[in-house]
Amino acid sequence: MLSEDELGRLSVVLVRARDPNNIGAVARAMYDFGFHDLRLVNEYPVPLERARSAIDASSVLETAREFLTVAEAVADCTLVVGTTAVGLRRKEHPLHTLAQAGPLLRAELSRAEPASPKLASSGPKARVALVFGSEKTGLSNEELSHCHWLLTIPMHQTEGMRHASMNLGQAAAVCLYELVRNPEAKKPEAESLQELLEPATAEDLERLTQLTIDVMETSGYAQRHPANFDETLVRRLVLHMGLDRPHALAWTGILRQLLWKLRNPQDAAQH
Amino acid sequence: MLSEDELGRLSVVLVRARDPNNIGAVARAMYDFGFHDLRLVNEYPVPLERARSAIDASSVLETAREFLTVAEAVADCTLVVGTTAVGLRRKEHPLHTLAQAGPLLRAELSRAEPASPKLASSGPKARVALVFGSEKTGLSNEELSHCHWLLTIPMHQTEGMRHASMNLGQAAAVCLYELVRNPEAKKPEAESLQELLEPATAEDLERLTQLTIDVMETSGYAQRHPANFDETLVRRLVLHMGLDRPHALAWTGILRQLLWKLRNPQDAAQH
Numbered sequence: 001m002l003s004e005d006e007l008g009r010l011s012v013v014l015v016r017a018r019d020p021n022n023i024g025a026v027a028r029a030m031y032d033f034g035f036h037d038l039r040l041v042n043e044y045p046v047p048l049e050r051a052r053s054a055i056d057a058s059s060v061l062e063t064a065r066e067f068l069t070v071a072e073a074v075a076d077c078t079l080v081v082g083t084t085a086v087g088l089r090r091k092e093h094p095l096h097t098l099a100q101a102g103p104l105l106r107a108e109l110s111r112a113e114p115a116s117p118k119l120a121s122s123g124p125k126a127r128v129a130l131v132f133g134s135e136k137t138g139l140s141n142e143e144l145s146h147c148h149w150l151l152t153i154p155m156h157q158t159e160g161m162r163h164a165s166m167n168l169g170q171a172a173a174v175c176l177y178e179l180v181r182n183p184e185a186k187k188p189e190a191e192s193l194q195e196l197l198e199p200a201t202a203e204d205l206e207r208l209t210q211l212t213i214d215v216m217e218t219s220g221y222a223q224r225h226p227a228n229f230d231e232t233l234v235r236r237l238v239l240h241m242g243l244d245r246p247h248a249l250a251w252t253g254i255l256r257q258l259l260w261k262l263r264n265p266q267d268a269a270q271h
Numbered sequence: 272m273l274s275e276d277e278l279g280r281l282s283v284v285l286v287r288a289r290d291p292n293n294i295g296a297v298a299r300a301m302y303d304f305g306f307h308d309l310r311l312v313n314e315y316p317v318p319l320e321r322a323r324s325a326i327d328a329s330s331v332l333e334t335a336r337e338f339l340t341v342a343e344a345v346a347d348c349t350l351v352v353g354t355t356a357v358g359l360r361r362k363e364h365p366l367h368t369l370a371q372a373g374p375l376l377r378a379e380l381s382r383a384e385p386a387s388p389k390l391a392s393s394g395p396k397a398r399v400a401l402v403f404g405s406e407k408t409g410l411s412n413e414e415l416s417h418c419h420w421l422l423t424i425p426m427h428q429t430e431g432m433r434h435a436s437m438n439l440g441q442a443a444a445v446c447l448y449e450l451v452r453n454p455e456a457k458k459p460e461a462e463s464l465q466e467l468l469e470p471a472t473a474e475d476l477e478r479l480t481q482l483t484i485d486v487m488e489t490s491g492y493a494q495r496h497p498a499n500f501d502e503t504l505v506r507r508l509v510l511h512m513g514l515d516r517p518h519a520l521a522w523t524g525i526l527r528q529l530l531w532k533l534r535n536p537q538d539a540a541q542h
Binding site for chain 2: 001028032033097167170173
């Protein structure tokens with residue numbers, strides 16, 4: 001997981017985004033994942049107040065800054081990464097898939113000091129710009145020339161058809177998710193089922209296995225399907241249920257009752 | 272990357288989604304990543320024709336099926352996974368983060384045959400349902416009870432504030448991206464910069480290093496910053512530029528010209 005400091009060092013730069021709904025959707029994705037520095041590059045001011053889909057994301061929109069050029073928008077950034085559809089890519093730029101880009105972007109966000117302290121006693125802190133073009137036209141050659149490298153979201157290629165781009169809000173959500181995704185994370189909360197409930201012992205499960213065998217015999221299943229009536233097979237069947245203790249005991253009780261009923265079909269006293 | 276067969280075995284199930292724009296956005300994310308089986312659970316039919324944001328995704332919307340209950344919508348699925356915000360989760364269900372869920376979902380999508388061929392000579396092929404509730408209320412207890420387990424997208428928690436949910440289209444995009452993301456993938460296309468361009472040789476870079484040292488001396492930089500005037504340091508500086516051969520040769524040419532001008536400040540014949 002990124003620290004608050006690292007989250008703060010990422011700037012999302014939208015170039016020529018003019019649809020307030022798209023801008024709002026990007027702001028919402030940023031807010032959802034904990035990022036907050038939004039920069040807009042436009043020749044004319046954008047009606048941000050109409051970014052209606054930005055539920056919850058007003059704090060991101062309120063602090064968004066507008067620039068006239070990409071150069072100005074990324075001036076304080078130490079790593080500038082453009083996003084592009086594979087098909088529209090210019091050969092002049094190194095290209096990484098989003099999954100490959102994730103570690104590179106996180107490494108830069110976590111780099112607090114300049115690389116060569118000997119050459120520069122003080123220098124800019126790391127800041128990463130993630131640059132998105134307009135949905136229709138992507139980034140121009142001039143805009144791409146400000147990027148150290150490009151990343152592309154792996155989209156499905158249908159034969160003879162090519163996606164020009166993803167929806168801007170979805171593309172931003174997917175890119176920002178890649179930055180915060182953390183496969184090594186602990187379970188989101190401590191009380192998930194496996195941790196809350198006592199694990200079943202081998203004894204619990206063996207009791208259930210033997211009961212299941214009894215039920216198979218008593219019900220006539222063993223006689224009808226002799227190939228399946230194999231203790232090892234039944235044991236594996238029970239183990240594969242992945243039961244914790246309370247559930248194993250509950251099943252044991254159910255099978256006991258079933259067995260009793262099988263053996264006492266006329267007796268209605270216990271049911 | 273998932274095969275076409277595996278892509279076809281994932282069903283996205285939207286429960287009580289009524290906003291055509293949201294449904295269209297989900298369809299578009301599915302189309303972008305190559306999925307196509309969309310199922311809608313609603314008591315009343317949804318005006319799908321108004322799903323305007325589904326640019327390019329009409330094929331997904333046209334084949335979308337409507338169901339009255341979750342049970343009917345997931346009847347043919349072998350793994351049913353609900354999506355939830357962490358805060359709304361019920362303790363009865365095991366919970367995985369999206370990054371942890373990815374391998375589990377992919378494993379089921381790639382499992383073509385039933386687990387116990389001995390017990391069942393023919394059985395259903397693996398099919399995974401990814402179930403999303405409405406943006407406002409999420410999934411109800413009854414709806415959650417159809418899920419084998421739940422996954423949650425790791426959203427940023429602000430103190431005292433809790434996200435109820437992400438935008439539906441963005442949540443779907445992020446979940447589907449996790450399924451298709453492939454960090455081991457080759458470069459998206461073979462002609463990326465490093466592969467297209469000849470790598471610089473050590474000789475090329477050493478020539479550039481020595482030229483840089485000449486320029487530092489001739490320009491007076493070495494005298495003003497003696498601490499930085501160190502051959503090893505300059506060599507590392509050049510290596511860190513990560514130049515391929517054409518760019519190294521271009522820089523060499525630039526520095527040669529610069530050096531010539533430094534040594535011949537009055538001469539305008541070569542510039």
